[in-house]
Amino acid sequence: MSAKPKTLQQAIIYFANPDNCLKFMVKLRWPDGVVTCPTCERNDVVFLKNQRKWQCKTVHHHRQFSVKVGTIFEDSPIGLDKWLIAIWMVSNCKNGVSSYEVGRTLGVTQKSAWFMLHRIRLAMQNRSFLKVGGPGSEVEVDETFVGGAARFMHADKHRRRITETGTKDKTAVMGILERGGEVRAAVVGNRKKHALQTNIRAHVKAGSAIYTDALMSYQGLKEKGFEHQVIDHAERYVDGQSSHQRTRKLLEPVQAPIERHLYQRGTFPSVPLSGRASVPLQLPRTRSRWTSL
Numbered sequence: 485m486s487a488k489p490k491t492l493q494q495a496i497i498y499f500a501n502p503d504n505c506l507k508f509m510v511k512l513r514w515p516d517g518v519v520t521c522p523t524c525e526r527n528d529v530v531f532l533k534n535q536r537k538w539q540c541k542t543v544h545h546h547r548q549f550s551v552k553v554g555t556i557f558e559d560s561p562i563g564l565d566k567w568l569i570a571i572w573m574v575s576n577c578k579n580g581v582s583s584y585e586v587g588r589t590l591g592v593t594q595k596s597a598w599f600m601l602h603r604i605r606l607a608m609q610n611r612s613f614l615k616v617g618g619p620g621s622e623v624e625v626d627e628t629f630v631g632g633a634a635r636f637m638h639a640d641k642h643r644r645r646i647t648e649t650g651t652k653d654k655t656a657v658m659g660i661l662e663r664g665g666e667v668r669a670a671v672v673g674n675r676k677k678h679a680l681q682t683n684i685r686a687h688v689k690a691g692s693a694i695y696t697d698a699l700m701s702y703q704g705l706k707e708k709g710f711e712h713q714v715i716d717h718a719e720r721y722v723d724g725q726s727s728h729q730r731t732r733k734l735l736e737p738v739q740a741p742i743e744r745h746l747y748q749r750g751t752f753p754s755v756p757l758s759g760r761a762s763v764p765l766q767l768p769r770t771r772s773r774w775t776s777l
Contacts, residue, residue, distance in 0.1 A: 492589075495572040505564040506536055509551040522554045523547070556603040566590045570600050574608075616662040617692030624661045624695045625684060625702070627675055629654035660687050677701040681708065 489495035498504050510519065520527045521540040529538040532548070540547040552558050557567050569590060573581045587597035617623045656675055660668045660683070668687050672679045680701045688694065690709035696702040698714050705712035 489572060492569075492573065492576075495569050499565045499568045499572075502536065502563075502565065505568060506551060508568065509555075509564065513551065513555070521547070522549055556607050560600075560603075562592065562596065562600065566592065567600065570597070571604055574601065574604050615687055615689045616660065616665055616668065617694075618689040619691035621665070621689075621692050622663040622695065623688050623692045624663065625659070625680075625688075626697065627656060627658045627672070627680065627699075630657050658683055660684070675699065675701055677704070681705065684708075684710070 489498045499508070510517075514520065518527050519529055519531075519538055521529055521538070521542070523544055523546055524540060524542050526540050526542055529540050531538050535548075537548050537550045540549070546553075552560075552564070557564065560567070570586055573586060573589065581601075583594050583598040583601055586592075586601060587594045590597065592600075656672045658670055658672045658680060670683060672683060677700075680699075681704070684694065684705065685708060688710070691711070693711040693713065694702075694705055695713050695715050696705075702712065702714075
C-alpha cells in the first residue's frame with residue numbers, strides 16, 4: 485500500500501507489518517531520508533537489520549537506537565503497530581474515541597489505552613508558526629464555554645463544580661476556522677476585547693475577511709487591518725450581503741465534540757482531572773479532525 489491508510493481496516497493491515505511501521509516512522513522523523521544519531525547527531529550510522537535498530541560509529545552511551553528513541557513511544561513496551569493505529573483513530577474518528585474503544589480495538593487494557601491517548605493528545609498540541617487566512621481568505625471566529633450543563637450533573641458534582649450562575653465555572657474556548665483550510669482552537673481567559681482580538685492577531689493574517697457574531701468584543705477589527713463582517717443568526721445575514729448568508733455556524737461541529745467528550749462520555753474516567761485541566765488536551769485532537777471543513 486503506497487498511500488496512507490484510508491480506513492481502520494487498512495490501517496490495521498498496513499501497520500501489522502513491522503517494516504511498514506519502520507518506514508512510516510523514518511519518513512516522519514527524517515523526511516530527507518538521512519538517519520542521524522539522537523545523541524551525537526552523526527549521520528553515517530549503520531542499520532542493524534536483524535534488530536531494526538541503528539548503531540552510531542562513534543563510541544558513546546546509547547550508541548544503538550531505535551526509531552522510538554526521542555519520541556512519545558520511547559519508554560513504552562507497546563509496539564509501533566498499536567501506537568500508529570491509535571494515532572490513526574484519534575486523528576480520523578470525527579466523533580472522537582474513548583480509551584475503552586481503543587483498548588478493545590488494540591487488545592490492550594483500558595489503562596494502557598488511556599496512557600496512549602494522553603501522550604497522543606500532548607503530542608498534537610504542537611502549534612504551527614504560520615498564520616491562517618490572508619487577502620481573499622474567509623475566516624470564521626467564534627467562542628464557547630465548556631463546562632457541562634448544570635441540569636445534567638449529579639447533586640454532589642453540582643455542589644462541587646457550580647459555585648455561581650452564568651459562566652464563572654466554565655472554560656472559555658475560542659475557535660478560528662479558515663473556510664477550506666484548517667481549524668485552530670485555544671483556551672482564553674475571558675470573552676473581553678483584549679483577549680479575543682489578541683488571539684485573532686496572533687493566528688490570522690491581516691487582510692483576511694473575518695466573520696463573527698454580534699459580540700461587542702469583536703468591534704474594532706477593521707482598524708486592525710481585517711475585513712470584518714457580522715453574522716446575525718437571528719436574521720441570517722452578513723451585513724446585508726446575501727452571497728454570504730449562513731444558516732448555521734461552521735464552528736459548531738468543532739465545539740460540540742469538546743463538551744460531549746469531556747462531560748457526557750467521560751473521556752477521563754479514571755483520573756481526577758478537573759474540566760479546566762483537561763480542556764487543553766482535547767482541543768488539538770478535535771481541531772485536527774475538522775481541519776479541512
